[in-house]
Amino acid sequence: MHQRNSNWMDGVEHVTQCGIPPGASFTYIFNASQYGTxxxxxxxxxxxxxxxxxxxxxxxxxxxxxxxTAFLNKLNDMKLEPxxxxxxxxxxxxxxxxxxxxxxxxxxxTQIQSSIRYFNIDKASELQGNRAATGTSxxxxxxxxxxxxxxxxxxxxxxxxxxxxxxxxxxxFNVTAGNTYRFRLIGAQSLxxxxxxxxxxxxxxxxxxxxxxxxxxxxxxxxxxxxxxxFLLKTxxxxxxxxFMIRAVTLKFTATSTYLEEQSAEAILNYxxxxxxxxxxxxxxxxxxxxxxxxxxxxxxxxxxxEEFPEAINIVCMHITDLKLLTEYPExxxxxxxxxxxxxxxxxxxxxxxxxxxxxxxxxxxxxxSLAQLEPNxxxxxxxxxxxxxxxxxxxxxxxxxxxxxxxxxxxxxxCTHVLPAEEGKSIELVLSATGSKEQRNNYAFAxxxxxxxxxxxxxxxxxxxxxxxxxxxxxxxxxxCGDSYLCVRPRWTKNEFNRRKELGKKSISPTAPLKDTxxxxxxxxxxxxxxxxxxxxxxxxxxIEVHQLEGMGVIIDEGGKKTxxxxxxxxxxxxxxxxxxxxxxxxTTERSVDCTQCPESCRKKNDFxxxxxxxxxxxxxxxxxxxxxxxxxxKYTV
Numbered sequence: 001m002h003q004r005n006s007n008w009m010d011g012v013e014h015v016t017q018c019g020i021p022p023g024a025s026f027t028y029i030f031n032a033s034q035y036g037t038x039x040x041x042x043x044x045x046x047x048x049x050x051x052x053x054x055x056x057x058x059x060x061x062x063x064x065x066x067x068x069t070a071f072l073n074k075l076n077d078m079k080l081e082p083x084x085x086x087x088x089x090x091x092x093x094x095x096x097x098x099x100x101x102x103x104x105x106x107x108x109x110t111q112i113q114s115s116i117r118y119f120n121i122d123k124a125s126e127l128q129g130n131r132a133a134t135g136t137s138x139x140x141x142x143x144x145x146x147x148x149x150x151x152x153x154x155x156x157x158x159x160x161x162x163x164x165x166x167x168x169x170x171x172x173f174n175v176t177a178g179n180t181y182r183f184r185l186i187g188a189q190s191l192x193x194x195x196x197x198x199x200x201x202x203x204x205x206x207x208x209x210x211x212x213x214x215x216x217x218x219x220x221x222x223x224x225x226x227x228x229x230x231f232l233l234k235t236x237x238x239x240x241x242x243x244f245m246i247r248a249v250t251l252k253f254t255a256t257s258t259y260l261e262e263q264s265a266e267a268i269l270n271y272x273x274x275x276x277x278x279x280x281x282x283x284x285x286x287x288x289x290x291x292x293x294x295x296x297x298x299x300x301x302x303x304x305x306x307e308e309f310p311e312a313i314n315i316v317c318m319h320i321t322d323l324k325l326l327t328e329y330p331e332x333x334x335x336x337x338x339x340x341x342x343x344x345x346x347x348x349x350x351x352x353x354x355x356x357x358x359x360x361x362x363x364x365x366x367x368x369x370s371l372a373q374l375e376p377n378x379x380x381x382x383x384x385x386x387x388x389x390x391x392x393x394x395x396x397x398x399x400x401x402x403x404x405x406x407x408x409x410x411x412x413x414x415x416c417t418h419v420l421p422a423e424e425g426k427s428i429e430l431v432l433s434a435t436g437s438k439e440q441r442n443n444y445a446f447a448x449x450x451x452x453x454x455x456x457x458x459x460x461x462x463x464x465x466x467x468x469x470x471x472x473x474x475x476x477x478x479x480x481x482c483g484d485s486y487l488c489v490r491p492r493w494t495k496n497e498f499n500r501r502k503e504l505g506k507k508s509i510s511p512t513a514p515l516k517d518t519x520x521x522x523x524x525x526x527x528x529x530x531x532x533x534x535x536x537x538x539x540x541x542x543x544x545i546e547v548h549q550l551e552g553m554g555v556i557i558d559e560g561g562k563k564t565x566x567x568x569x570x571x572x573x574x575x576x577x578x579x580x581x582x583x584x585x586x587x588x589t590t591e592r593s594v595d596c597t598q599c600p601e602s603c604r605k606k607n608d609f610x611x612x613x614x615x616x617x618x619x620x621x622x623x624x625x626x627x628x629x630x631x632x633x634x635x636k637y638t639v
Contacts, residue, residue: 036210152265465524
């Protein structure tokens, strides 16, 4: 949820709120105006990938919703009628995918971070003769995981490949022949992207990240952490076979792999039959385990993180830029590079002597206090002492690592609070890249699922790296210039690319360009996306691979404009609750709307929601001013 006018409900520890202490409770209230398939999760440490997440579905209303009306018209064209032969039951047909390790996420992160690296062993006595675990790769040769895959879960159930089906419990999804069902797919993974499919069924994708698109029929959906896809499943007439395998397979490429050797998460599509004991799952596995992993007929996979699969696999890639919104975007569109456009380059790479996750050579260190809750003087202290770059002069803080200067030697990690300002009312062009400097354009290539809080963005371009004849990535795209340094600290267009884009001039982007809030950036490539700064706040932009985010692959965008003030109880850590009326008041009160040193005059000014809130603001400031605030006998605010 994009928390319009309620940035302090965004839930990011040390950015928009304090962390919730053990034993405490925190009440979230927000306007559910953003329909579609969403999810909630912890933003504290590695809690999310240990299971602290869940689906959040906002059902559409037809009234005043052009996109949903257009979707219903599509159903009518397909001769589908809700609750007769078309069913949308989120409680029954929502799937969350998670790659599950044999140790806790924090333990895993600690091992990856340590100097001895990660060893795929259970006890120290097994260390002799073992080497540190190597990463796994996809068909293009890019890394897809720094540690071996262990198991996968669909709605909390799954199995390890070494576990027999008779000892497993898999999630089941029930359907009836001759109908069409809306399924919702949520990527909650820690490390691995999945290639999702349902045995012997096509998937008609109708939405991504909560936004309707023109339907496309595919065999596979490639989904990474943070992404969501809605698809229609048309059931068929069945005879003897009534159960089909739902499978989410990692992108690890092994040409000779058999079914049981693949890295996957599994569930069951169950046709009109009673709940099947887990021992019967073995029959399903036996039936399909010898089926070739290559498509006999040409298959289609949506959202490939590379340009194409090897020809022998017989899978054609459909990219996000091939999708179109179901209806044209109804609001003013962002424009391409002009004086009114702010262009921000973010390169997601592995920098420093320990090759830790970073953006533009900087590892994000979360601020010592929540930015959204700070008084102006305390915010200035953090700007001066913790920011990577001082926001006023845009120069490196003297007591922080200097990444503004390009250096040709390997440097230590750079940990600082990476904040960049974005002016209100602008078209923002984000260039999100996963390349390196000239010397390391394909050194440790990795595709990254990038998520932006507070906004959808229009996906206009996805550009890939350089591949050889076998589809192996051999170099990053050369239109991004990292300079001659080892670290890619100041990515920008090459001179030729800059001039080419300048000649194109100002233009609005396509009104049907797909909207996403999480996008998979290809290894060695980049994406160009746009959004408008119309939602003031502190918004987190980060890689959704948990270990990358924890190492520092994130940045905070300080979106300008009048930010609303958090409710009074949020200025201290601990228990917090508020009423709907208090929430309504808070989202209508901005930082600079009240001069609390002149509290009586400010508080007497009335509007629909502000009186109580203004009084509470003055009450909060009164502690520092050494005054008390109350009501006089006429009901006016007094100091």
